[in-house]
Amino acid sequence: MSIRLPCVLMRGGTSRGPFFLAAHLPADPAQRDIMLLAALGSPHPLQIDGIGGGSSVTSKVAIVGPAVDSQADVEYLFAQVSVEQGRVDTKPNCGNMLAGVGPFAIEAGLVTPTHPETVVRIRNVNTGALVDAVVQTPFGAVTYDGDAEIPGVQGGAAPIALRFRDVGGSKTGQMFPTGLRQEQIDGVPVTLIDGAMPMMLVSAASLGTDADLPVGALEADAALLARIERLRQVAGRRMGLGDVSESVIPKPALLGPARHQGQTLTARYLTPHSVHRSMAVTGGITLAIAARTPGTVAFELASTGEGGAVIAHPAGTLQIGLKIEDSVVHWASVLRTARRIFEGHLFLPGRTLQTASSQLAAE
Incomplete structure (x- = not known):
């Protein structure tokens, strides 16, 4: 029996991948990663059995949920899914996928929009970074149409301004971890x-x-x-x-x-x-x-x-x-710019649930 997983496929900047609400995925990281590998179709060079694009920039995932503190509106976990290996890496952040978080959060009902634009305060779970995303929301609705252009993406779209706060030491806590600039x-x-x-x-x-x-x-x-x-x-x-x-x-x-x-x-x-x-x-x-x-x-x-x-x-x-x-x-x-490409349910093979259950039993 297949698993129905609510999903929105989005382009964020020059990357693309599925966006999920955190509540729709397992809380256990190992269980979650099994589902993400199945969703993207990894490991396979073409990701033929999933929605990955056979490239690192199209094998990315954004997981979004409500924030747990007053400094942010939403939390964003980025996952880089290996194309040819059965591995999911949540150590780095991705600023391109980040461009899609603001509009996704608004349209998912996590943030109330304002006219003519909405500031979405985002905490990146991977690094702890705080980012303000300014999303165009004329008359309280997200628009993706506009004239802003970014290299690597054809045509124009609505601009999304990203401002990274307190940049430095994203993973190590220091701008220069070894104490040397060279x-x-x-x-x-x-x-x-x-x-x-x-x-x-x-x-x-x-x-x-x-x-x-x-x-x-x-x-x-x-x-x-x-x-x-x-x-x-x-x-x-x-x-x-x-x-x-x-x-x-x-x-x-x-x-x-x-x-x-x-x-x-x-x-x-x-x-x-x-x-x-x-x-x-x-x-x-x-x-x-x-x-x-x-x-x-x-x-x-x-x-x-x-x-x-x-x-x-x-x-x-x-x-x-x-x-x-x-x-x-x-x-x-x-x-940056972003585009909502499709929304609906992603169907995962029943064996995905069996693998996840086996993983849980082994633990």
């Missing part, structure tokens, strides 16, 4: 930074490559990817994250100087075993902070400027607003 791993200069996302920043030139290369060219270089992974695993241990071989954090980024006027940096963001087709919001925020912090690998490559940064990526650019005073990042802001 250090070396196997002779390669790196910056290990935990802004909105734990990351390892490295100049592409120091690895004998170019941050301007197309995604396909970088992914075809198996030796380069293997070297980056070796560096990343050392970085994870130094950052206090332990063995990160089964985790997607820290995320690596290959950096180079800006090629066009008005840009700050060129970057290729890894997720971590493939190259992002555009740029993650949390990754872009972390890169912007590094670009404006003296002593980092990013600062040495960045064009001069204050107050924010423009990160060039494979699909265009990502503009980040920053408020930094005395080396303290008070907030970071970015413009």
Whole structure:
């Protein structure tokens, strides 16, 4: 007998995945993850038996519920579902999927809309980060129509402004977990930074490559990817994250100087075993902070400027607003869009429930 699971499929920024109410999923993480793997169709390279898209940016899940404290309206748990492995990672945040949380929460009845826009206060469960999402709600109804455009998404949509509060130390509690703004791993200069996302920043030139290369060219270089992974695993241990071989954090980024006027940096963001087709919001925020912090690998490559940064990526650019005073990042802001694609019930195979029950019995 199939399981009927209420579901809304949404695009958030340059990512896509199902949005669930927390009350509709098991409270036990192991049980929940079994259902998420079945929902997306993992493990399978095409995710043929689920609604995943066979890519890391289309194998994501947002779980939303009411907040438990007065600082937020809703809580958002992000889950990265591995495409080819039976693994669900809830360590990182995802700023792109975050763009869909505000409108989803309003339309789910968790937040009362106002005219002409509604501020939804979101707490990210993965990292504890607080984010304000400004959603367009003319006459008290969410609209997805508008003229705002973001690289990596065709056409325009209603703007959603995201302002990340108290950015820094998302997983480790410190902006620079090792106490250094730049250090070396196997002779390669790196910056290990935990802004909105734990990351390892490295100049592409120091690895004998170019941050301007197309995604396909970088992914075809198996030796380069293997070297980056070796560096990343050392970085994870130094950052206090332990063995990160089964985790997607820290995320690596290959950096180079800006090629066009008005840009700050060129970057290729890894997720971590493939190259992002555009740029993650949390990754872009972390890169912007590094670009404006003296002593980092990013600062040495960045064009001069204050107050924010423009990160060039494979699909265009990502503009980040920053408020930094005395080396303290008070907030970071970015413009995103979202779209509600379908709503209804997702049918999971009956064996999913049997597997979950077996897992519970074993525990």
